[in-house]
Amino acid sequence: MRQLASDSHVRVALLTLACFLLASTGWIIWLYHLTELSSPLSVDVLTMGVGYLMQAAGIGISLYLARTQNLLRQQRVLSLATAGFVACLVPAILSADLAPVLAFGYLANLLCGTVQGYYLHLLARDVDERHRGIVFGGAYAVSTGCSWLLSIAMRGSLTRGIPGIVTCVVLAVPAIAFIRTFPSPTDDHTAVKPVVGSFASDSSLLLACAVVTLMGLTKGAGFSFPSVDLLEGVSLELSRLLYGIGLLVAGFASDRNRRIGALCCAGALVTPFLMLALSGAAAPATFMWALGYLLNGFFSVFRVVLLADLAVARNKPYLAGLGLLSGRVGDALGTIVAVSLSSSPLVLITVVSALFALTLMLFFVLYQRLYLPVVEPKPTEREIFELFAARHDLSVREREVLRLVLAERTNAEIASELFVSEATVKYHVRNLLKKTGCKNRVEILALYGGAGQEK
Numbered sequence: 244m245r246q247l248a249s250d251s252h253v254r255v256a257l258l259t260l261a262c263f264l265l266a267s268t269g270w271i272i273w274l275y276h277l278t279e280l281s282s283p284l285s286v287d288v289l290t291m292g293v294g295y296l297m298q299a300a301g302i303g304i305s306l307y308l309a310r311t312q313n314l315l316r317q318q319r320v321l322s323l324a325t326a327g328f329v330a331c332l333v334p335a336i337l338s339a340d341l342a343p344v345l346a347f348g349y350l351a352n353l354l355c356g357t358v359q360g361y362y363l364h365l366l367a368r369d370v371d372e373r374h375r376g377i378v379f380g381g382a383y384a385v386s387t388g389c390s391w392l393l394s395i396a397m398r399g400s401l402t403r404g405i406p407g408i409v410t411c412v413v414l415a416v417p418a419i420a421f422i423r424t425f426p427s428p429t430d431d432h433t434a435v436k437p438v439v440g441s442f443a444s445d446s447s448l449l450l451a452c453a454v455v456t457l458m459g460l461t462k463g464a465g466f467s468f469p470s471v472d473l474l475e476g477v478s479l480e481l482s483r484l485l486y487g488i489g490l491l492v493a494g495f496a497s498d499r500n501r502r503i504g505a506l507c508c509a510g511a512l513v514t515p516f517l518m519l520a521l522s523g524a525a526a527p528a529t530f531m532w533a534l535g536y537l538l539n540g541f542f543s544v545f546r547v548v549l550l551a552d553l554a555v556a557r558n559k560p561y562l563a564g565l566g567l568l569s570g571r572v573g574d575a576l577g578t579i580v581a582v583s584l585s586s587s588p589l590v591l592i593t594v595v596s597a598l599f600a601l602t603l604m605l606f607f608v609l610y611q612r613l614y615l616p617v618v619e620p621k622p623t624e625r626e627i628f629e630l631f632a633a634r635h636d637l638s639v640r641e642r643e644v645l646r647l648v649l650a651e652r653t654n655a656e657i658a659s660e661l662f663v664s665e666a667t668v669k670y671h672v673r674n675l676l677k678k679t680g681c682k683n684r685v686e687i688l689a690l691y692g693g694a695g696q697e698k
Contacts, residue, residue, distance in 0.1 A: 251369040254421075256382045259362045261418040264386035265325070266355045267483065268414060269332050270294075271390060272407040273348050280341045284582050289345060291463070292582070295575040297349045301356020302363075302568040309364055309561035321361050321422045328354040329415045333408055356571075360564035361422070367551040367563035373498055375551055380494020380544045387487035448553050450609050452565055455546040456573040457602040458512065462542060463577015464584075465515020465595045482536045489540025496541075497548050502614045508545040509606050511538035512599055516592075546570040631691055635678045644671040648684055649691060 270290075277286045308320075331351035334343050370378045393410065497504030514535050550566030584591040622630075632642045640661075647657045654672070658665045672684075681687045 252374055252378050255362065255365050255369050256378045258365065258418075258421040259379065259382035260386045261414070261421050262325070262358050262362055263383055264389050265328070265411060265414040265418050266358070267386060268390050268393065268407075269328065269351065269411050270355075271483070272411070273332065273335050273344075273351070276336050276344060277348075280339075280344060284585065287578050288582050291578040292575050294349065294352045295571040295578075297352035298356035298359065299568045299571040299575070301353040301358075302360040302564045302571070303356075304353075305357045305360025305364070306561055306564050306568075309360070310559075318423050321358060322419045324354045324357045325415055325419050325422065327351075328358070329408075329411050332411055336407055337404060356568075358418075358422075359567055360561075363547060363551065363563045363567060364561045366547070367554045367560035372552055372555070376497030376504065376544055376548050377491075377494040379547050379551075380490040380492075380497070380540065383543065384487040384491040384494070384540075387483045387490070391484040391487070447609070447612060448550075448557070448562070448565075450605065450612070451549055451553055452569040454602065454605050454609050455549065455566060455569040456576075457598065457605060458508065458542060458546070459570045459573020459575075460577040460580070461512055461573075461595060461598040461602045462515060462539075463574045464580040464591070464598060465512075465577075485533055485536035486539050489537035490543060491540070492537075493541040493544035497544050501548070501552075502610075504541065504545050504548065505606075505610055505614065507538075508541040509603065509610075511541050512602060514538055515595060516599070542570065637675070637678060641671055641675055641678075644668065645675055645687075648672065648675065648687060651684075651688075 274286065274290050277289060281289065328351050331347040331354065333347075335347040335351055336344075338344050338347075366375060366379055493504060493507070496507060546566040546569065547563070548566075550569070551560075551563040554560050554562035554565070580594065581591065584594060628642075628646070632645065637645060643661060644657060647660060652660070654665050654668045657668045661668070675687060676682065679687055679690055681690055
């Protein structure tokens with residue numbers, strides 16, 4: 244059984260790696276081509292604004308198909324979507340006119356989102372929660388590293404014309420092969436246990452989507468992927484490498500403890516404020532630029548793992564795609580807000596501050612609901628005594644005697660306090676022993692002490 248689980252993890256990781264390597268490589272090529280045709284701010288809106296929204300729409304399509312037609316049995320459709328992604332890249336990369344570059348680029352993003360929904364579905368269905376973070380984060384990290392190595396090996400030709408198209412065609416082959424050969428079970432039931440019981444509630448699912456969207460919005464409004472830096476000599480490929488390192492670290496941290504991954508993700512929201520504060524200093528700004536890409540890995544892993552856990556708890560693994568869908572919507576809206584307010588820094592800081600406060604408030608509501616154990620208040624000594632007495636059907640007088648027995652009073656002392664004879668006390672003590680099934684006072688003390696520990 245353990246070997247089967249391990250094989251399943253490897254298959255999902257390789258499929259995710261192949262699909263994301265193709266998608267990320269094609270996206271970089273498309274992005275670079277757009278920088279030749281439009282201004283940097285426009286490129287941000289066109290790629291991380293509208294482009295991400297198209298990816299979210301594609302994920303939504305995959306969720307609908309999985310819910311209504313069981314997408315996992317539609318390998319042919321996913322293979323065609325992957326091939327269509329590459330086909331759309333041809334005019335999106337080679338055309339000299341902005342209109343076809345955008346039209347075919349957006350269609351490629353839509354198809355990319357459909358494939359993303361597919362492998363996130365598999366991540367939830369076939370990977371247990373103890374390895375979900377590293378399977379996803381590791382696959383994304385390796386694929387981003389491969390994109391970086393390819394760009395270095397090709398001396399920048401990866402980002403230009405025909406060589407870029409050829410690269411994408413080559414990368415599409417293993418992606419399609421994995422999709423076509425991935426086994427489809429007779430049903431989509433998963434036996435993976437949820438992290439906590441409240442994961443199954445509708446309100447937790449909606450709250451998680453809201454938090455992920457707001458995180459993306461806050462992050463995107465504070466700092467978007469710096470397309471402007473491309474014109475200032477900053478390598479986008481290097482930024483992807485930093486992002487990959489962040490993904491790997493985040494995957495390990497999340498699997499070690501979900502709380503660690505969640506808190507690191509929330510703490511990373513401070514980065515935009517630091518970037519804004521240090522924007523005038525070259526060295527700190529460069530450091531924050533690098534840190535920002537590293538911490539992006541925590542956002543990516545957190546949103547996917549969180550919704551995958553929720554999806555498993557609801558026995559609807561296809562819902563795992565909601566994490567990336569919500570994140571993409573947040574990223575897109577954040578980029579649009581950042582570009583819209585780029586000429587008004589004070590307004591931008593105010594808006595980001597308000598978003599930051601709202602995001603943290605909802606995040607800690609979600610964190611408390613999902614990750615903090617419910618601690619029942621300790622019963623009082625009186626409640627323990629009354630429960631013990633009721634459990635053994637003790638009379639009023641027997642309860643009075645029991646209190647004094649627990650205080651280790653002698654029969655003579657009990658008789659004196661209750662104004663009865665020692666014979667009467669002995670009678671009640673015999674009844675206590677009989678009702679509690681004890682042989683002597685020592686056993687009564689031990690039995691009562693055990694009742695207190697149970698509570």
